[in-house]
Amino acid sequence: MKIHQIVFSPTGGTEKVCQYLCEGLGGETVFTDLCLRADRLQVPSIEADDVAVIAMPVFAGRVPAVTVERLRGIDSCGARCVVVAVYGNRAYDNALLEMCDVAAGMGFRVVAAVGAVAEHSIARVYGTGRPDAADRDELAGFGRCVREKLEGAVGPDTLCVPGNRPYRPLQKGPAPQADGRCTGCGACSALCPVGAIPSDNPGGVSEELCISCMRCVSVCPNKARSIGPVEAMVTERLKPLCTVRKRNELFV
Ligand SMILES: Cc1cc2nc3c(=O)[nH]c(=O)nc-3n(C[C@H](O)[C@H](O)[C@H](O)COP(=O)(O)O)c2cc1C
Numbered sequence: 001m002k003i004h005q006i007v008f009s010p011t012g013g014t015e016k017v018c019q020y021l022c023e024g025l026g027g028e029t030v031f032t033d034l035c036l037r038a039d040r041l042q043v044p045s046i047e048a049d050d051v052a053v054i055a056m057p058v059f060a061g062r063v064p065a066v067t068v069e070r071l072r073g074i075d076s077c078g079a080r081c082v083v084v085a086v087y088g089n090r091a092y093d094n095a096l097l098e099m100c101d102v103a104a105g106m107g108f109r110v111v112a113a114v115g116a117v118a119e120h121s122i123a124r125v126y127g128t129g130r131p132d133a134a135d136r137d138e139l140a141g142f143g144r145c146v147r148e149k150l151e152g153a154v155g156p157d158t159l160c161v162p163g164n165r166p167y168r169p170l171q172k173g174p175a176p177q178a179d180g181r182c183t184g185c186g187a188c189s190a191l192c193p194v195g196a197i198p199s200d201n202p203g204g205v206s207e208e209l210c211i212s213c214m215r216c217v218s219v220c221p222n223k224a225r226s227i228g229p230v231e232a233m234v235t236e237r238l239k240p241l242c243t244v245r246k247r248n249e250l251f252v
Pocket residue numbers: 008009010011012013014015057058059060061062086087088089090091092117118119120121122173211212213214
């Protein structure tokens with residue numbers, strides 16, 4: 001039995017959460033990076049007795065449409081899976097339910113679901129430094145619980161997770177722009193998961209293709225990319241919703 005970590009993590013928080021969970025889950029791990037551009041994606045080969053840990057960030061209460069599309073390109077082989085929605089200390093809204101629905105629709109048997117907090121990738125003052133050491137211990141503990149369930153020791157067959165259908169409508173966010181500090185190094189273009197930044201014009205961005213995942217902002221060595229004044233507006237708007245430390249949750 002292998003553990004397939006199937007992860008979309010533009011700014012690294014989702015990947016850390018998944019890694020900490022898998023520390024408790026144990027076993028041989030195979031990593032699939034859904035953040036690679038479509039032409040570079042490697043489809044994992046999952047066997048029926050493997051377990052997939054599918055981890056995605058929450059964008060406006062949903063999971064990014066592109067990740068769902070990429071996930072659906074994978075053959076579940078009827079394997080068991082754990083879904084993980086990682087959010088920036090506001091709320092995961094319908095994202096966990098959506099992930100359960102998508103995974104079940106692909107033929108995965110969803111055995112557990114996790115809602116976990118990481119630093120907010122737009123308003124970095126919320127969830128700063130998370131997942132932290134306390135989260136790491138807790139997530140590893142969740143992983144051990146899931147392992148017990150996989151070994152048949154605990155838990156019912158059906159999962160009940162929070163969320164509503166129909167899900168909230170998908171929202172389009174701002175496309176980060178480059179300023180005068182851009183040297184044209186191309187790091188953002190090479191790492192953009194959707195190819196929204198042309199390699200022959202790394203200072204540009206396609207508003208149409210951009211999914212506002214903030215990867216270009218986080219990888220720029222010169223801090224040349226930003227969403228400008230929108231960042232301060234979002235930070236202010238989220239203040240009443242984000243200042244209290246939110247919990248990680250396990251559903252088994
Ligand atoms: C466009 C966008 C929308 C977001 N919407 C939410 C949200 O609805 N609720 C929330 O708590 N965090 C939200 N976040 C924060 C991310 O869910 C969180 O920072 C996540 O850890 C990012 O994953 P990553 O570090 O793997 O990129 C949003 C972030 C972005 C970029």
